Amino acid sequence: MTQLTIALILFLAPLAYSPGPGNMFFAANGARFGFRATVPANLGYHAATLVVTIGIGLGFDWISREAPMFLAIIRFAGAAYVLYLAWMLARAGVMSGNDEAKPASVMDGAIxxxxxxxxxxxxxxxxxxxxxxxxxxxxxxxxxxAAVFTVNNAVAFSIYAALGDGMTARWRSPDTARFLNLSFAAILAGVAIWMLLA
Structure with a gap:
């Protein structure tokens, strides 16, 4: 089991730690609301990860082979949701005094x-x-x-959230807050486009 775990972590490292929808989402939320505020969404994402991974591992992956439209639908729905998140981030105000802006929830992470x-x-x-x-x-x-995969992803997303939080801690002015919001919104929009074209 130790050999499997090491091989699995080495296999997953470049996939889990490269920029993707999840990593950029948590970096943006870390920058916007701080690391602690990303914990509920991280829990939601990884609870869903564990369930989906076990489902696929036990045979759920036949759907993607037998019904290729499934992945196409997921791709377009996912891109639309990431674009929605980018739009919400772009519209967010500065770090304080904005009651409308809220950190991502457990449900946002699962979705x-x-x-x-x-x-x-x-x-x-x-x-x-x-x-x-x-x-x-x-x-x-x-x-x-599934457990190794989930924990590895949770670590990667936590690192991205902490990096985002670190950026925010260095630049607290309203102008830089707005710049960070727009920058991360643009990155998320780029990820959504990549999801459609990949």
Whole structure:
């Protein structure tokens, strides 16, 4: 199991820590509201990650093979949701005195995972490489792989949220707050376009 875990983490490192919808979402929220405010969305995202990963590992991935429209629908819905998040961030005010701006919720985190086609593709790819690699029962193997995947992603997103929070801590003025909001909104919009074209 140790060998499987090390191989899995090495496999996931470039995928989990590269910029993607989840990482940019948490970086933007960390910059906007601070690291602590990203925890509920992080919990929601990774609760959904664990459920979806176990589902795919136990056979759910046949849907993407048998119904290719499924991934297309997820891709467009995910891109639309990320664009919505970008729009909300672009409209957000400065760091204080704005009651309308709220940090992402547990539900926002879960929806982001459910509408993130990159996550589905990585999960499916991961199981093509590692399913049956461990000398254990298939269900136990799937649960272990799903747990390692979920924890690894949680660490990556926490790092991005902390980096975003660090940027905010250095620049607290209204002008720079607005600049950061617009910058991260533009990055999220770019991610949404990438989701449509990838």
């Amino acid at each position: 982001l995972l459910l509408l993130n086609p990159k996550a589905y593709l990585i999960i499916a790819l991961m199981f093509t490489q590692f399913a049956g690699a461990a000398d254990m029962h298939r269900t136990a193997s799937v649960i272990w792989i």
